Amino acid sequence: MEKKKLRIGLIGTGFMGRTHSNGFNRITNFFPNLAYEPVMQAVCSRNEEKVKAFAAQWGYASYETDWRKLIARDDIDAVDICTPNDTHAEIAIAAAKAGKMILCEKPLSRTLAEGEEMVREIEAAGVKNTTWYNYRRLPAVTLAKQIVDSGKLGRIFHYRANFLQDWTISPDLPQGGAGTWRLDVEAAGSGVTGDLLAHCIDTALWINGGITDVSAMTETFIKERVHTESGQVQKVGIDDACLFHCHFDNGSLGLFESTRYARGHKALYTFEINGEHASLRWDLHDLNRLEMYDHADESIVRGWKSILVTDGDQPYMDKWWVPGLSIGYEHSFVHQAADFLKSLETGEPCSPTFREALQTQKVCEAVIDSAKQKQWKDTNVEWPC
């Protein structure tokens, strides 16, 4: 059977450009039964030499140095946005107006207002859209969602998540530019809130439902850094750390923390959910495992169970190897790419849509506002949406 083609135009060749490209490049090998197959049609970045090399390395048939040209091309079905946050809105809106499907790297936008405009325009254009909150697609995380949806946990009391890193502790690290735009508030919009907590919030909304209101604190530990482009010492505008607690629609309490100043943690994303009958927890540093405590177990042998999520009857794992053999971080993007292709086949939206990702922006904005104003903030999240 001849497969239908999805011709992709990727914008941005940084770290996320690599993860997305890899995501699509693995489809033919590991998801051979999809009706659609991706075609690496074009990639775009401003530096011609680099984008050319990137195209060769990742198998793109052509390249552009101006994203507007890429969007204008007739041979592109979907635009995949991997550029810094300050360009998401402009590119996405232009792509929508050009009738392209859009896959946008997270966070959706720098600010809520930007995000709202994006959703308005994309929905007005009626184009297919999704946001790359990739961690949902790790098998252990998807299994957690399945277990919660089955009702096995009963009434939920607590949800907690953190995302801890340590890569910005040195005051010598500059802000701005290729490797460090995440430290530049103009490019990033926020610090750990949009970069890391947004992941935690997306997973929480997906698994535990809407967040009602938040109370937050943020901190900028290193107040000034040299800016890569200007060479000047400038005030640091991002949040280095962000902590908040919140209420969920289901009455449970949420506790979230993120920082880039937790020495020893490289990418420690963990979450835990405590229900009346059972609890679950997960850790990105050991991503193939889900831990579960089930009060229904016989009393003398109750305990936290370490579930190695590598069996064929567990999410996505029929596509890979055999029980006991683990997969890694990059596979989350392969799964998201596959799910997007599958959604073309079924006609269903590919979650998280821009509208869903906007709810995460609402929480992020309420968090930042709460920290600034030192008071509780309603989020106005609509979930499901």
Place this chain on the structure above:
Amino acid sequence: MEKKKLRIGLIGTGFMGRTHSNGFNRITNFFPNLAYEPVMQAVCSRNEEKVKAFAAQWGYASYETDWRKLIARDDIDAVDICTPNDTHAEIAIAAAKAGKMILCEKPLSRTLAEGEEMVREIEAAGVKNTTWYNYRRLPAVTLAKQIVDSGKLGRIFHYRANFLQDWTISPDLPQGGAGTWRLDVEAAGSGVTGDLLAHCIDTALWINGGITDVSAMTETFIKERVHTESGQVQKVGIDDACLFHCHFDNGSLGLFESTRYARGHKALYTFEINGEHASLRWDLHDLNRLEMYDHADESIVRGWKSILVTDGDQPYMDKWWVPGLSIGYEHSFVHQAADFLKSLETGEPCSPTFREALQTQKVCEAVIDSAKQKQWKDTNVEWPC
């Protein structure tokens, strides 16, 4: 050499009565070189049959059924208070006026006002005093304090602690009475805040210094319970869960959580402290271990180190067995008893004194107020004090 005697009068024969009695009973066997030795002189509880049996079981030479009589006795040097929180103030103040040394189970008091009166009276009476925040005396926790004091961590960015349990999830559990007075706000003063978070706060003050201001939320998941004594369904007045973030005097951020609704956790007290150069973490469920990440380690072999704190050169461990052989929960009380006896010898205060324990009360009160009023609260903690 003839040892000096410390004649102890214990008030209260519940769970804490057992842990304290065991603490003193082990001194002769394991701390033979102290100048003072404890004498189990008298124990007091209202039920004569029970207190008599308790005296026999734990080796008390006599018993009383009225604590005022115990305090009035000439042959008692120190009064050890293990009764529910609502009696701490009255007993402690009476004991102080009678010139007795006082060892008081934590939390010091139900409210800050009560605690302030206690400190005022005890200090006016000039009697020796201490509070049983026993977890400080676990070897791994004491080692953490030593490492932080050595400066090895550098500037501190984060301190987080939680204390998670699951024993009150059933709505059929009553409030009030012998086993469940901790659920009765009249007897306990608060729920998890005074019972569990107080431990976390005490350790945090000790290791990381003063807490400036807090923002908290609390929740009561089960709104009504039968009262053991009245047999009536009554409103539950305690906090079932409490979460807060805060600033420390040293500029680091604190995050604290406690609940009795975290299915699967029995007594999960953990803390972690992240500094510029190193981090530490600890877990009561595996209490002989301290984990440490040291950025000074050679780059390719950096990692979290699991330190089994059982060697003779680690705190308290020269008193016990040989490397690799673990001790348990109860040993924290033995160590505190030994430290109290040692402080008689040196004439130093035995930390945490009532004044130090009062600082924990200040944080607890600010936390409860913050949660009620939904706003940040200053703590007015004085540390050191």
Place this chain on the structure above:
Amino acid sequence: MEKKKLRIGLIGTGFMGRTHSNGFNRITNFFPNLAYEPVMQAVCSRNEEKVKAFAAQWGYASYETDWRKLIARDDIDAVDICTPNDTHAEIAIAAAKAGKMILCEKPLSRTLAEGEEMVREIEAAGVKNTTWYNYRRLPAVTLAKQIVDSGKLGRIFHYRANFLQDWTISPDLPQGGAGTWRLDVEAAGSGVTGDLLAHCIDTALWINGGITDVSAMTETFIKERVHTESGQVQKVGIDDACLFHCHFDNGSLGLFESTRYARGHKALYTFEINGEHASLRWDLHDLNRLEMYDHADESIVRGWKSILVTDGDQPYMDKWWVPGLSIGYEHSFVHQAADFLKSLETGEPCSPTFREALQTQKVCEAVIDSAKQKQWKDTNVEWPC
């Protein structure tokens, strides 16, 4: 109710003298319902100053410097042997002839022949006897036994155990004398085989049944050491490491290893048992936990379960604290002391009897012989016995 007395005479005041004394000293506090209570009647050691101090520290009413005098005393009901291995046989046989009950530290003897003589004499004398294989009495180990006995594991395929230490790596450590008699083959009989593997074998026999035949290897890494007493460099006669595999009566395969040259392990005693339907594993460094994998669990959530053995319905734990609060190494001896007292009440033997401990000696002897002769050896174990 007046309790019956068991008047104990302890011989040996080293490390094991301390653990046994502590075992009996805790009975009144934690096992108040036993019909018998221990009386610390006398302790014996050659050095008068030391034994006097030991008696004071551990609460013995009197002391002796000649063990024959202790055995001859009318006011001693039971003799507890904690001396080096080379004296077990002589003391035990003399005590039996004097009509005393005997509690003997493990291993029963240096050699099988010695052990056989001991069993013959003790059984001829008809005195109550037991051997201190204390690890059986850790709650998690006893729970493992209960689960295996319930049949939950089905047919057993594998049993493996190791006991790894690192305290003799330095060639500067002497052999012989108070702290290092375990390195002196004359005093100890063997090295790790009798000292460490004997524990593993005892547990294995108890849980998994008789061992049929063995194939072993041993090694002495440091060939010569100064002898503490002679001051001379002498050949080292003990085994520094011992590894063997074997068959069990039930058709399962055993794998055992012990060494004092495993850098980083202080007292890493672990065992694992794999059955058709379920598996169990345990680790002395985390002694309150038992891990279990149950194939009967629902497929997508199967995993190794970490059972924190601290609940009142788990073995021995109704005697201690509350769920989540751990106990330590020393409690194994308290439990064994309590079980011995209980056996006086019931009239049952207190396992492991000398006869049972002799089966462990048979395995040890076969192991040493197998290693020397480089061939498989039958053990002639009789189990149950």
Place this chain on the structure above:
Amino acid sequence: MEKKKLRIGLIGTGFMGRTHSNGFNRITNFFPNLAYEPVMQAVCSRNEEKVKAFAAQWGYASYETDWRKLIARDDIDAVDICTPNDTHAEIAIAAAKAGKMILCEKPLSRTLAEGEEMVREIEAAGVKNTTWYNYRRLPAVTLAKQIVDSGKLGRIFHYRANFLQDWTISPDLPQGGAGTWRLDVEAAGSGVTGDLLAHCIDTALWINGGITDVSAMTETFIKERVHTESGQVQKVGIDDACLFHCHFDNGSLGLFESTRYARGHKALYTFEINGEHASLRWDLHDLNRLEMYDHADESIVRGWKSILVTDGDQPYMDKWWVPGLSIGYEHSFVHQAADFLKSLETGEPCSPTFREALQTQKVCEAVIDSAKQKQWKDTNVEWPC
């Protein structure tokens, strides 16, 4: 720069056909700087429909149904053998005679005699050769090798490894045929010895050097199984479990175990090495971590360190993501493919060569013989070779 091409012909489209194909398919994306690039020229399998689909899925330009035709093709530079063990020798020898480079899946052969003939012929033909002992190429394992080679461990005392699975416990599983040829002694040569222990032995030789002599035991728990092809119940000829101890050339002791009857373990390959100054351990179920204990650490903070091997200065990890983000099982094959391509560039052999893999066969044969004859066997391993 135009890359040189390595035109690959793959024989066998089972599980290993997939892992090897994926290994080569990832080269362009993740190892862009190699002088050689793989070309997926042809794949061969007997079933035309299946091989055609495999070619489409994995990007092979053509297919064959007779391996002799594939070998005869002029447009193939290297033959990659992924068929069951009973065909390795015939194919490899034919390929060598045709002047092809050869990459052979492990184990090299069913028997030592077969392996010796292969080495003789391949070396006579002078063709490049390597064996897919992929686990060496996991970053944590390669890091272990680097650390040992640095001398940091000092004198080595112990090496232990196991490989535990549970997939053949059911007596209903047949032997022979596509999914279960590993249970058929004709096809596989041996059971766990060649399938699983061979991996452990290869790693051990690489890290710890030659193995001198062995003492082994094997067991076949399920004695008869239906044969997939004949439909008849036949005697099972393979070893279901294999345990052995051994001496290494460096004087250390080895302990190895493998089974497919360890309920709860899916692919638990672990090894540990204990040296005078430091120890290392690793576990395939958590493959991105290496654990290390370093006695040179300051005494009070010594402990086992959990090294998350995801940093750019650790082996292979500059090719993947950022610190903290893990890779999986399949990456070991990508690394081996890259190393093979690199070896074309440098002209070095690509370890393990057939000659090196033959040493593993020598150990396997000695192990099987030792178990059968119940006696120690010399291996005659030559290492390095």
